[in-house]
Structures are given as structure tokens and as C-alpha cells.
Amino acid sequence: xxxxxxxxxxxxxxxxxxxxxxxxxxxxxxxxxxxxxxxxxxxxxxxxxxxxxxxxxxxxxxxxxxxxxxxxxxxxxxxxxxxxxxxxxxxxxxxxxxxxxxxxxxxxxxxxxxxxxxxxxxxxxxxxxxxxxxxxxxxxxxxxxxxxxxxxxxxxxxxxxxxxxxxxxxxxxxxxxxxxxxxxxxxxxxxxxxxxxxxxxxxxxxxxxxxxxxxxxxxxxxxxxxxxxxxxxxxxxxxxxxxxxxxxxxxxxxxxxxxxxxxxxxxxxxxxxxxxxx
Ligand SMILES: O=C(O)CNC(=O)[C@H](CS)NC(=O)CCC(=O)C(=O)O
Numbered sequence: 389x390x391x392x393x394x395x396x397x398x399x400x401x402x403x404x405x406x407x408x409x410x411x412x413x414x415x416x417x418x419x420x421x422x423x424x425x426x427x428x429x430x431x432x433x434x435x436x437x438x439x440x441x442x443x444x445x446x447x448x449x450x451x452x453x454x455x456x457x458x459x460x461x462x463x464x465x466x467x468x469x470x471x472x473x474x475x476x477x478x479x480x481x482x483x484x485x486x487x488x489x490x491x492x493x494x495x496x497x498x499x500x501x502x503x504x505x506x507x508x509x510x511x512x513x514x515x516x517x518x519x520x521x522x523x524x525x526x527x528x529x530x531x532x533x534x535x536x537x538x539x540x541x542x543x544x545x546x547x548x549x550x551x552x553x554x555x556x557x558x559x560x561x562x563x564x565x566x567x568x569x570x571x572x573x574x575x576x577x578x579x580x581x582x583x584x585x586x587x588x589x590x591x592x593x594x595x596x597x598x599x600x601x602x603x604x605x606x607x608x609x610x611x612x613x614x615x616x617x618x619x620x621x622x623x624x625x626x627x628x629x630x631x632x633x634x635x636x637x638x639x640x641x642x643x644x645x646x647x648x649x650x651x652x653x654x655x656x657x658x659x660x661x662x663x664x665x666x
Contacts, residue, residue, distance in 0.1 A: 389535055392421035392637045393596040395616040395629040399603030400434035402443055406452050408633075410459055416635045417463040422492075423535050423640070425468040425596040427616070428485070428502075428543045428566045432473045433598060436607030437521050444483060446475045453488065461494025466533050470566020470596050471502065471542050473522075482523040487540050487566060489531050497533075500540035501525025504548055510572045518544070528554055536561035536642045539591070543567040546581050549588065556589035556655055561621075561645045563591045567612075568598040574613025579625075587623040590649040592640060594618050599631050621648035 394412045398405045409430055416424045431452040434440050447453060452472055460467040467490040474484045485502040503526065505519035528551060529540045539555025539562070546565050555563060563585055569578050586593040599614030616629035618638040627638040649655060 389422060389640050390420045390637060391423040391425070391535065391594070391618070391640050392416035392419065392635050393594060393616040393618060393627065393629060394424060394426045394635055395597055395599050395614060395633050396427050396430060397600040397602060397633045398427075398429055398431070398433045398598060400432055400436070400439055400443070400605055400607070402431040402452055405431055406455055409452075410455065412633075412635050413456070413459055413467070414463070416637065417465055419635065419637050421465065421637055423466040423468075423533065425470060425564060425566065425594055427470040427596045427598045428568045429471055429473060429598060430469055433568060433602040433610060434604060434607055435610060436604070439606035440473060440483060440521070444473055444475050447486070450474060457490050457494045457496065460490040460492060464492040466490070466492060466535065468538070468564055468566070470564070476523060478523050483521055485518075485522045485542060487542055487564070489533070489538065489540070498529055498531035498540065500529040500542070501527070502542040502545060503528070503551065504544045506544040510570050514570065514572060516570075528558070530555055530558045530560050535640050536592070536645065539563045541565050543569060546585065549585065552585045552589050553658070556591055560589075561591055561642055562640070563589065563593045565593060565595040566597070567595060569613045571611040571613045574615065578613055578615060579617070582617060582619055583623045583625075586619040586621060588654065590621045590645055590652070590655055592619065592621055592645070597629065599629070599633060621645045
């Protein structure tokens with residue numbers, strides 16, 4: 389079954405990003421993909437909370453979400469919107485970083501709020517404090533599609549393997565990792581972490597990514613790593629989007645999950661243990 393990863397270079401203006409995203413989704417469907425995935429922050433890559441307060445919406449009024457649900461229905465495709473930055477009713481004014489699974493009749497099948505916040509100094513000059521702008525989620529999510537059971541995650545979640553093990557133990561066959569990985573950490577860590585998650589859980593890993601230098605009217609310009617990849621349950625790279633925005637098509641065969649797990653049944657060998665006592 390054919391699927392596609394969309395690689396984006398989203399800027400900080402959702403009205404500019406939407407038609408570009410819609411164009412790639414249409415291209416993916418034309419290429420025969422029945423399941424299409426977009427990266428984290430599909431609607432807005434920004435470092436300015438002031439700017440985000442001007443351009444972001446609550447989920448119920450978000451134009452990107454409404455338009456992409458309508459497009460999924462028109463094209464009759466499964467669509468994972470890797471994430472949207474959305475306003476919430478939180479007292480402290482923080483946004484949600486929320487992934488959406490849309491079904492072929494355009495309705496929202498599942499939502500997932502990013503659990504782990506990227507509060508990291510990646511170099512002397514590049515620091516992130518995601519938790520200042522975004523409110524973390526507290527719930528892991530799986531959802532069934534025609535392509536298999538998905539386990540949802542976002543970007544920095546990739547560094548917390550127990551989340552993926554919990555998803556796999558809940559029956560996930562496909563782990564989604566939409567991302568806006570920093571260019572600095574991406575070169576060192578992106579590929580090995582993704583392949584490890586696929587191998588240790590016997591799951592497909594689908595990781596649509598942001599790429600390049602991101603246009604910003606306010607705040608700092610950010611650079612992301614690109615290399616959207618689809619990885620088989622055996623750990624093979626099925627497609628690599630390199631560093632240009634665009635569409636990458638690949639095939640998913642859910643039998644491959646069973647085959648990989650039969651060859652190395654580590655998922656069924658998980659045992660409880662005592663200690664270590666700290
Ligand atoms: O803020 C936005 O616009 C969208 N969200 C992101 O870009 C997030 C939080 S800053 N990025 C990551 O989680 C990168 C993780 C990473 O690079 C690593 O784990 O090394």
C-alpha cells in the first residue's frame with residue numbers, strides 16, 4: 389500500500405504555508421498515496437510567542453485544520469498532520485503542539501499532544517525552551533487505519549524509547565515521528581534514533597520533517613535538518629527526502645511487521661525486573 393511523506397520548509401505565516409502544503413498533498417495523492425504525512429509545525433515554524441499569538445487559532449477555528457480535513461475527504465486519503473501549533477484555553481496562555489489523524493471521509497480520528505518538551509541548549513548560541521510556549525500532553529495515543537495501527541509521537545519524543553515501547557505493546561505497527569529536528573542535533577542523532585525505534589519495536593517508522601532555513605517575520609530564523617524518512621520494521625531506510633521540500637512515496641506492507649517480529653521476537657521477550665536500587 390502506497391504512502392507518502394511530505395517534507396516542508398514552513399515559515400511563520402500559516403496563510404503562506406497552507407497552499408504549499410495542499411499542493412504537496414495533492415501531488416502525493418496523484419502519485420497514488422492513500423496515506424500522507426506532514427511534519428511537525430506544518431502551519432507555523434516560529435520562535436516568537438508574540439507573533440504566534442497574532443496568527444495562531446484555537447483548534448475549532450483553525451483554517452489549516454479545516455482545509456486539510458476537507459482535502460483528505462476530497463482525495464479520500466488518510467492524512468497525518470504531523471502537528472499544528474494551536475491556541476488553548478490554558479490560564480498561562482501556552483499553545484498546544486498537536487498531531488491529528490484524519491480519515492478518508494475528513495473527520496478527525498485521533499489527536500496527540502506532544503509529551504516531551506524540547507528545553508535544550510544545542511550549542512552555545514542555539515537554545516530552545518519549548519515548554520515556555522507550549523503545554524505538554526500527558527497521554528500516549530494509538531489509532532487504527534487501513535495501513536495498520538499507528539502509535540503517535542512528535543519530534544523530541546524520539547529520545548524517549550519507553551514511549552515507543554508502550555505504543556508497540558498497545559499494538560502499534562507504525563510509529564509516526566513528525567519533526568522539526570534542529571540541524572545541529574539532526575546530523576548526529578536523527579537517523580540512528582529513528583532506526584533504533586523501528587528495530588527495537590518491529591515497527592515501521594514514518595518521520596516527515598521540516599527542512600532548511602525557515603522564513604521568519606518576527607523572532608529568529610530557525611534551521612532544521614530535513615531527511616524525512618520511512619523505515620521498515622527491519623530497520624531499512626525505504627525513502628529519504630534529503631534536504632529539499634517535496635513528496636517522497638514508498639510502500640507499506642503490514643506483513644513486514646509480523647516477519648520482522650518473527651525473526652527477532654524481542655518485543656515478546658520483555659520481562660519485569662527488580663532494581664537497580666539507586
Ligand atoms: O517550535 C516549533 O515551531 C515547532 N516545534 C519544534 O521545532 C520542536 C520544539 S522547539 N523541535 C524539536 O522538538 C526538535 C528536537 C530536536 O531537534 C532534538 O531532539 O535534537
